[in-house]
Every structure is written in structure tokens, then in C-alpha cells.
Amino acid sequence: xxxxTLAAANVEELRDFYRALGWEELPASRDDWVGFLxxxxxxxxxxxxxxxxxxxAGMYGGGFTLAVNVDSPEDVDTAYDAALAMGAGxxxxxxxxxxxxxxxxxxxxxxxxxxxxxxxxxxxxxxxEVVAFG
Numbered sequence: 002x003x004x005x006t007l008a009a010a011n012v013e014e015l016r017d018f019y020r021a022l023g024w025e026e027l028p029a030s031r032d033d034w035v036g037f038l039x040x041x042x043x044x045x046x047x048x049x050x051x052x053x054x055x056x057x058a059g060m061y062g063g064g065f066t067l068a069v070n071v072d073s074p075e076d077v078d079t080a081y082d083a084a085l086a087m088g089a090g091x092x093x094x095x096x097x098x099x100x101x102x103x104x105x106x107x108x109x110x111x112x113x114x115x116x117x118x119x120x121x122x123x124x125x126x127x128x129x130e131v132v133a134f135g
Contacts (some may be wrong), residue, residue, distance in 0.1 A: 005043070009048060072119070
């Protein structure tokens with residue numbers, strides 16, 4: 002797992018909260034996406050309505066997604082197809098995203114949303130952990 006995205010009703014308020022905890026904001030952050038590198042995983046804040054539209058899930062459950070970043074755009078398709086073959090629910094087919102990468106979403110058997118993503122701004126360490134983002 003490389004990214005946990007929280008659906009935020011107020012991105013700026015959550016941004017201020019995590020900054021107040023002393024967490025360092027990633028340089029790739031914007032008004033509509035804020036990230037913090039925490040122990041090799043990115044905690045991302047994304048507007049609730051935008052995340053709902055991207056995942057096709059409506060205003061679902063706890064308001065979060067889990068993501069696994071892969072090494073290439075082609076790996077998004079391969080991983081997505083493998084998840085569906087294992088019984089995952091089809092949420093959003095692989096596609097180019099407005100943020101400049103490629104991703105797809107599937108649901109596990111309990112409906113939790115997982116994103117398979119390629120983003121050239123992600124830098125991995127030797128153990129596969131995120132060491133830089135943006």
C-alpha cells in the first residue's frame with residue numbers, strides 16, 4: 002500500500018490539522034489534493050465530492066480509498082485485470098486521469114475501494130516504500 006486517501010469535506014481544515022501535528026506537507030500538494038509522507042505511505046486529502054466522482058462510489062461509507070502505486074501505466078491495467086479475475090468488483094476501468102497519471106478502481110468483497118495507480122511523481126525506496134512524491 003502506498004497511499005491512503007481521505008475524503009475531506011473541508012480540505013483546508015484537514016490540511017491545517019495535520020500541519021499542526023507537525024507533519025510535513027508534500028511539495029506536490031495543491032488546493033484540491035494535499036499529501037503528507039508518513040512512514041513510507043502517503044496520507045492524501047481529496048475533496049469528498051471529487052473522490053466520490055472518481056471512484057464511482059457515491060458518498061460511500063467511511064470516505065476513504067487505499068492505493069497501490071505501480072511502476073508503469075501498463076501495470077495499472079495488468080493489476081486491475083488480475084483483481085477482477087480474483088473476484089474484485091469493477092468500480093472504474095483504467096484511464097488517464099486529470100492529475101496526469103493513470104489509475105483504476107476496484108472494490109474488495111466488503112466494498113472497500115482500492116486504486117491501482119501510476120504517477121511518475123512517486124519515487125520508491127529499496128523496499129517499495131514511497132520516499133518522495135512530487
